[in-house]
Amino acid sequence: MTYSKEYMKNYLKISPVDVHLADDGVxxxxxxxxxxxxxxTKHGVKKGVLTGVWHIPKLTRNLFSVGRFTKDIGPVTFESDGCFAQSKSVKWQLGTxxxxxxxxxCMTPLMPDEANVSSSTGFNGTNRSYLWHLRRGHIGHNGLDSIVNKGYGIGINITSAQQWEMCQGCALGKQTRVSFKPKSPESANKMLEVIHSDVCGPMQTASLGGSRYFVTFIDEYSHFSVVFILKNKSEVASKFAEFVAFAET
Incomplete structure (x- = not known):
């Protein structure tokens, strides 16, 4: 199960299915x-495919089912140096x-474009210029066309660079964000008039007390700031009330 749709191929929308989590959430x-x-693998890094992965946007972590894997792929063994799965003639290392x-x-998901970069066969119907765009580090159309026309690209089996559709990796890499304004449109004139807050988490490693989140509250007028450590995001409201009571004293 994954919260990220961007890594998925052959995506299919389904009627919503309830999934019950360990904390009794749904x-x-x-x-x-x-x-x-x-x-x-013992022969180096190879690509494998996890099929039928569920897309659950509200998850905060990706979940891997050993039971589902053993049913669909093959047996899983836990050994002194790691966790391994046997699929036909390949022994995959799933974890350390x-x-x-x-x-x-120790499995790393690959973007669909990234997973096909090293493919030596067809590129799922996409023109081969796009394949070489990926292989050459997302080179632009004019740059690729120049390499082909001047004969600099040994082994590039295209005669001219064709235009390709939008490249997701290029679009994401060239995005910009408007800078934050140094002040709110209307600055606060007294304590607790404007409060800035942010929640961070879940962290990969929990604190000694089992907390994986923290929330910050900053009073704009006085710059009085407090950080609260949280076990669950649902504690934010009560911590805000605690912050207000603390700031008023």
């Missing part, structure tokens, strides 16, 4: 698809021993 799966993973009886997944 979230909904709204789609499913395949995710190409980069995984370790982290300590304290825990294993950490």
């Amino acid at each position: 979230v909904q799966a709204v789609g499913k698809g395949d995710i190409i993973m980069s995984m370790r 021993r982290k300590g304290k009886g825990l294993f950490k997944l």
Whole structure:
């Protein structure tokens, strides 16, 4: 199960399915698809495909089901140096021993474009100029056309660079964001008139007390600031009330 749709291929919307979590919460799966993973084997890093992955936007972590994997792919073994899965003639390493009886997944999801960059066969119907755009580090159309016309690209099996549709990686990499204004349109004139807040988490490693979030409250007028450590995001409202009471004293 994953909260991120961007890594999924063959995505299909489904009727919402309720999924019950360990904390008794309920979230909904709204789609499913395949995710190409980069995984370790004794012959080096290879690509494998996790099929039928559920898309659950409200998840905060990706979840991997050993039971589902053993049913669809093959047996999983937990050994002294890691967690392994056997699929036909390939032994995949799914995780490494982290300590304290825990294993950490060592699979890396690949973007659909990224997963196909090294493909030596067809490119799922996309023109080969786009494939070489990816292979040459997202080179522009004019640059690729120049390489082809001047004969600089040994092994590039195209005669001219054709235009391709929008490249998601290029679009994301060239995005800009409007800078934050140094002040609110109307500055505060007294304490607690304007409060700035932000919530961060969940953190990968919990605190000794089991907390994975923190929330900040900053009073714009006095710059009085407080940071609260949280076990759950649902504590934000009560911590805000605590901040107000503390600031008023």
